[in-house]
């Protein structure tokens with residue numbers, strides 16, 4: 060079995076009771092069958108308390124009226140862990156925030172950015188992320204409906220995409236535009252011709268002179284984007300509007316979206332573009348001084364989404380949808396940062412950025428339905 064992890068993987072340590080947004084509240088924790096069986100048979104003095112705090116019909120831990128897990132004690136520590144130790148935890152609690160994508164004989168393990176500590180680690184990393192591979196002995200697997208040839212194309216595509224996204228010679232918006240174009244060309248081939256023709260697209264996007272020319276043209280397009288206020292305004296509203304099509308998981312998410320919408324778009328196109336340009340200028344002056352370069356933050360975010368989800372296209376052939384979902388997410392996070400900066404009187408801290416990111420991720424990534432919808436809105 061081949062295991063792949065990002066280079067920052069070992070930096071993670073749960074902050075437990077110090078966590079500002081514990082993962083033990085806000086959503087239902089589904090218990091796997093093996094853990095349910097163990098809980099049913101628990102013989103210790105804690106057994107009855109344990110069984111009483113489980114919703115057996117739904118196979119989840121009960122919650123109080125504030126959606127806190129029944130095991131989360133007033134000190135924000137897990138009561139089950141305290142009484143029965145780490146081994147007693149179910150799969151969800153043991154794994155989180157580790158996120159595992161399963162492919163034939165391959166496990167890709169990342170850290171979910173919905174955890175505040177993970178958001179802190181990823182968004183503060185200055186160097187381009189690398190991914191480390193490790194082989195471990197295990198039985199050979201054979202997955203039904205898994206095409207290893209297509210998967211190896213996807214792995215190649217992901218390497219090219221990550222290299223594009225981590226090319227700091229170009230502005231982040233140029234990199235985003237190149238990523239989108241690359242995915243469109245791939246999808247065209249996947250849907251209309253033979254998969255082996257993907258190699259031609261790969262060669263094109265590995266050709267330094269093609270990329271240099273394309274980037275030059277895109278750089279001009281990107282800087283002209285906000286000159287047409289009406290177009291930029293309509294585009295951004297349409298992108299942000301996609302968030303209203305999703306199921307909303309946190310109780311305050313509707314209000315939060317509404318507040319962002321008002322801050323960003325209620326004043327009309329000219330006011331919107333003024334905010335955008337003001338924010339970009341403020342970032343250059345202030346974030347760079349504080350060594351918080353927004354381009355790097357956006358890069359780390361996009362690398363996170365692309366690495367986690369792109370190869371999942373082996374199961375649905377939707378490469379473009381996965382790239383679109385990643386780009387839309389980073390674009391909308393950027394919009395939310397502008398809203399926050401505006402509401403705070405043109406101020407934004409790294410903590411604010413981390414909060415926006417983990418809240419967004421909780422809404423999108425903790426719902427398979429939301430991920431699927433986002434992949435199919437383009």
Ligand code: SF4
Nearest residue numbers: 073074078082174176
């Ligand atoms: S959200 Fe992350 S840091 Fe917070 S309690 Fe959960 S795993 Fe720990």
